[in-house]
Amino acid sequence: MCETNVYIDHEGKEELYLENVSVVKPAKGKIFMKNLFGEEKFFDGSIKEISLVTHKIILSDD
Amino acid sequence: MCETNVYIDHEGKEELYLENVSVVKPAKGKIFMKNLFGEEKFFDGSIKEISLVTHKIILSDD
Structure with a gap:
């Protein structure tokens, strides 16, 4: 991956x-997320952009 | 990528x-998306899940 x-x-x-x-x-x-090490976070906002080229998921707190 | x-x-x-x-x-x-070949689509729905392990972005039409 x-x-x-x-x-x-x-x-x-x-x-x-x-x-x-x-x-x-x-x-x-x-927005719930989990990483490869099992760490979990909830972010109070929305998904702004998913870029598979730069390997970034950008959230917004707007 | x-x-x-x-x-x-x-x-x-x-x-x-x-x-x-x-x-x-x-x-x-x-939900706007574009692929590596320049094809663009708009989907009338929401993002349900992004899985970086299975390389899937799942949208929902709910």
Whole structure:
């Protein structure tokens, strides 16, 4: 698999939120994600962009 | 990059919608996507799950 990281777009600046994610999905009104090491996070926002070229998933807190 | 395909979850069955996507993002109330060959599609639904392990992006028409 490809190493993909999740970033938060915060006022136009991308901040790293979780590295090496295996799954990302909307759940319970938030964005749930889990990485290859079993770490899980919920982010209160929305999916802004998924780029398979740069291996980035960008979330927005708007 | 990794070859990732977009599927539509239709009543529990995954149907292939677009192969080799490079970017997927919400736009104009729909889900916009483009693939490596320049093909573009808009899907009227939402992102259900992004799996970087199986290289699938699953959309829902719910």
